[in-house]
Amino acid sequence: MLLGCIADDLTGATDLALMLVRGGMRTVQVVGVPEDPARLPEADAIVVALKSRTTPPEEAVAESLASAEALLAAGARQLFFKYCSTFDSTDRGNIGPVTDALMERLGCAFTLACPAFPGNQRTVYQGHLFVGSTLLSDSPLKDHPLTPMHDSNLVSVLSRQTRHKVSLVPFETVEAGPESIAEGFDRARAEGAGIAIVDAVSDRHLFAIGAAAADLPLVTGGSGVAIGLPENFRRQGLLTESDPLAGFAAPPGKAAILAGSCSAATRGQVAQARAAGIPAYQIDPLELSSGVVSPRTMLDWASQQDGERPFMIFSTATPDSIRQVQDALGRDKAGSLVEDALAEVAAGLVGQGVRRFIVAGGETSGAVVNGLKLQALEIGPEIDPGVPWTRSGGETPLALALKSGNFGAPDFFVKAWDLLL
């Protein structure tokens, strides 16, 4: 095992695993803190998927450290901490506290932080994160139900979360290539910084950052910055050439879409799926809370669908409607109510013969995968940037596309099935 990765949510883990597979690394995604390092699957990279993005920082730190122990015991030569390309976090964390704890565990005085993922329109320029042509703080992420982002200056955002001084390796330095970036790291260290935000607006920048990061014990960022890491191992003769996607086969069975994400991209995808005639059940969290509807109601509805085509159960709503729900129930209660319901529904759907799932939303995917008690996911073909099909093991294998809220083209829910022949 070469690269040990810890991801703060399920869809982020899948996104990272896909990036590494595309770079030629045999990669397995495991769900939750590995209990026994000796039983981790054989692979070049292992991505541990946690659900630690919005948990209390102490919990996120404890789970991340326990995962790091397992990955190091399994032989990892470098650790990667994966968080969201839109830097989803609050002033309490969890990006800063987890980075601090991993640095301390590894005894490393310096690391980089780079959420850029140009393939999905996330770029960092002069330390400011852009979503498409908009600053993060003007993007739909300002209305995220759990981690609303109101500051685009990542040096400021991260400084509020970490014990370390945070500095910037700016565009001009990155543009000049790997050696210049390594010098930028040295300058940041000399200025007393423990973490440097690194600008990147293209994949070329990310490859260069990857090369400059070859000797860092810890790399942190979105999946984008992992694009250059496989080459470091290849250069050392540690990667054997193989086709990591060979042998992926999706189990046959009924198909369902479960959407708990309220992100702008998911709202568009839900609308397009409905326009395409996909049968749809909308969850009203207030009705769920008062007991007017329950997971049973949704399963009864699902059992009446013909099973010939996918159907959709979704709680996706507009920012105004989310605000009303959160005012009535509280933010965390509203979130966990919907997540728990969708997790129960997913388990019930497997009982009805569903074997193929699209799940939208990182927190939602975490809840669903836990509800289904899945332990490991094999990575399959890419549907859209950052979202592959995956396949679970066990007695009842499932095909799952775990879609980050803001990823995927508008027709994602309609077209994704075509890759599962």
Ligand SMILES: Nc1ncnc2c1ncn2[C@@H]1O[C@H](COP(=O)(O)OP(=O)(O)OP(=O)(O)O)[C@@H](O)[C@H]1O
């Ligand atoms: N109608 C609703 N009202 C209030 N909260 C909701 C509603 N629908 C879903 N939620 C909650 O909002 C949260 C959405 O987070 P989730 O991570 O699943 O999606 P996302 O943030 O769009 O995706 P990602 O983290 O991949 O970017 C979940 O906790 C979900 O339960």
Ligand SMILES: O=C(O)[C@@H](O)C(=O)CO
């Ligand atoms: O980096 C991203 O944007 C995604 O992989 C993700 O983590 C969303 O939950």
